Amino acid sequence: MRSIKYAASLAAISAISVSAQAATLDDVKARGELNCVVSTGVAGFAAPDDSGKWSGFDVDFCRAVAAAVLGDGEKVKFVPTTGKTRFTVLNSGEGDILFRNTTETMSRDADLKLTFLPVNYYDGQGFMVPSALGVASAKDLDGASVCIQTGTTTELNLADFFRVNNISYEPVPVETNAEAQTNYLGGRCDVFTTDASGLASTRASFEKPDEHVILPEIISKEPLGGAVRQGDDQWADIGKWVVNALIAAEELGVTQGNVAEMAKAAGDVPSINRLLGTEGDFGSMIGLDAQWALRAIQAVGNYGESFDRNIGPDTAIGLQRGLNAQWKDGGILYAAPIR
Amino acid sequence: MSTPEQKYAPGTHPDLPPPFASTGPIKWIRENLFSSPANVTMTFLAIYALYLILPGAFSWAFSDATFVAEDRNECRALNSGACWAFIAQRWQLFTFGFYPPDERWRVVLAFVLLILVVIALLWENCPARKPLLILACVFPFLATWLLLGGFGLEKVSTDQFGGFMLTIVIGVTGIALSLPIGILLALGRQSNLPIIKYACVAFIEFIRGVPLITLLFVASTMLSYFLPPGTNFNLLLRVLIMVTLFASAYMAEVIRGGLQAIPKGQTEAADAMGLKYWQSMRLIVLPQALKISIPGIVNTFIGLYKDTTLVIVIGLLDPLGIGQASLADTKWQGLSSEVYLFVAIFFFISCFAMARYSLYLERKLDTGYKR
Structure with missing residues (x-):
């Protein structure tokens, strides 16, 4: 009642x-x-x-x-x-x-x-890698493991970029951006990729931002x-x-x-x-x-x-x-x- | 040589205390932790695991944690553990959502009244139970008035609801409404009247066959396409209806399980006594059926309560949604462990309380069927 x-x-x-x-x-x-x-x-x-x-x-x-x-x-x-x-x-x-x-x-x-x-x-999609990796360009990423959010344009852009440059990568599929960050910081993937604005803010939230570099290549138009x-x-x-x-x-x-x-x-x-x-x-x-x-x-x-x-x-x-x-x-x- | 025993006549010696190792904590430890070689191994493994986990967890959560800071960088500068300052700065947002700060006393008042009403309803020996039960009858109106305003209070729109308050509003409304609707549906499903029976079957099977998230999505967006253009009815109300319907369908099946456990002789006896259908249900069948169904009913309640977190997909910010949005604040980015732990503790406390109450109720109503 x-x-x-x-x-x-x-x-x-x-x-x-x-x-x-x-x-x-x-x-x-x-x-x-x-x-x-x-x-x-x-x-x-x-x-x-x-x-x-x-x-x-x-x-x-x-x-x-x-x-x-x-x-x-x-x-x-x-x-x-x-x-x-x-x-x-x-x-x-x-x-x-x-x-x-x-x-x-x-x-x-x-x-x-x-x-x-x-x-x-x-905006445009970019890459971030640990500076310890010694990579200066996204074209040096042959064979790297990459954390990708499934079902996004990011995923498609990435496949295009690696195919066009004739280099290989090992995808580590993740569901959310937060999960990608955790995986990247935990060393389960070498490369973190998302829109450049997102890369910058993610890097800023790391404990030691200096240990990570954002590569110069922007591979998509957003x-x-x-x-x-x-x-x-x-x-x-x-x-x-x-x-x-x-x-x-x-x-x-x-x-x-x-x-x-x-x-x-x-x-x-x-x-x-x-x-x-x-x-x-x-x-x-x-x-x-x-x-x-x-x-x-x-x-x-x-x-x-x-x-x-x-x-x-x-x-x-x-x-x-x-x-x-x-x-x-x-x-x-x-x-x-x-x- | 004489021993003290010889002072007593045969058969009059007072009882000696039991041997030291078979009483108190020692006995408990021997029986529960070291009763067999396998148990001994398990005990030591468990102690080792705790040794690995606890010191780290403790120092993270307490000794190395920061409780007062303005942003995450300050937290980092001060200490290496958890940054509880984040929660301390935002507990109001987590509790009240976007409810206007000057009006938050109304939410607190409504919550206090809710607690009083719940205690009175659930606890028979509660002091001043009568007046509180009268309060319970008017509480729904009172709470609606307090939360939404009007009639002298400033109006607050439901899209300003959020956080724990939103969870409690949806959870309590869903729980309070789904039980009676579920009972009616369960009885309807067993009815001899074909229209009622098939309507109930169709409703239950349809709702159970669709995920809650889909229903919420239909409520939030698709409904606008079906309704006449320009009609706009409150999003929170739509969510409440959907959540209630969803829980009712599950509730109906739980209660039907209880009804089926009541032997047919009970209804036949009721018929023989000349009781009408509703009388026999109210006096004979339902009290027994509901008692058997308590674990299932509470299970459904707990499920419903936790499902309220799904409202984030339609843009209502429950505690998890507030947490997610807060993590995007540049001041606090990346503190996900603290947020999720905080929200988890809230849900654990609520759900554990429900579970304990159901156990208490089962014990209280235990009149001979317990196996």
């Missing part, structure tokens, strides 16, 4: 809300909260801190979108997903937007009916970016231009610190004026007001600030900008102009 009442009361209290389907923007505004699909934990990209507040590079993009749309970077509900569930959660409508270390591929774009946002991190459901172009535009705005802000020297000052009145640089809404009316083109980019930058800073705070050289992850530098600085970040 007690139990039946419990069920009834739970059923009564649980919210059963009805909302329109296509216009994600209206849904998000009505809900007052952005449902952002993130991972269940990837170092530097998304993880809860000691007090339970999510932080990380991917998380910053969620907050920027929330700030642009709802005016507050804290109005985000994070939906943690595993690699298997991420697209189902997005496509079933449980999440509005996805920032989850996700490689943009043709099949995901076309077959899984996603629309990808601009790339926010250019452009990581956000994604939304296909079929809601306005919502995709919002995601796309928020990412572009953060990248452009760095290029234009707009930071979390100076953005409020710059947005007070139109300045000498037209592209900054257009970004911050002091010239033209670009916000309304994507269904937002003129201060959308201002709020996004105020919430998380520009691309470079977020990078430095979460995964940059001064953090435990210690990633260099590399490919992810602005095009002016030798990288390939190149935000489409806001005009």
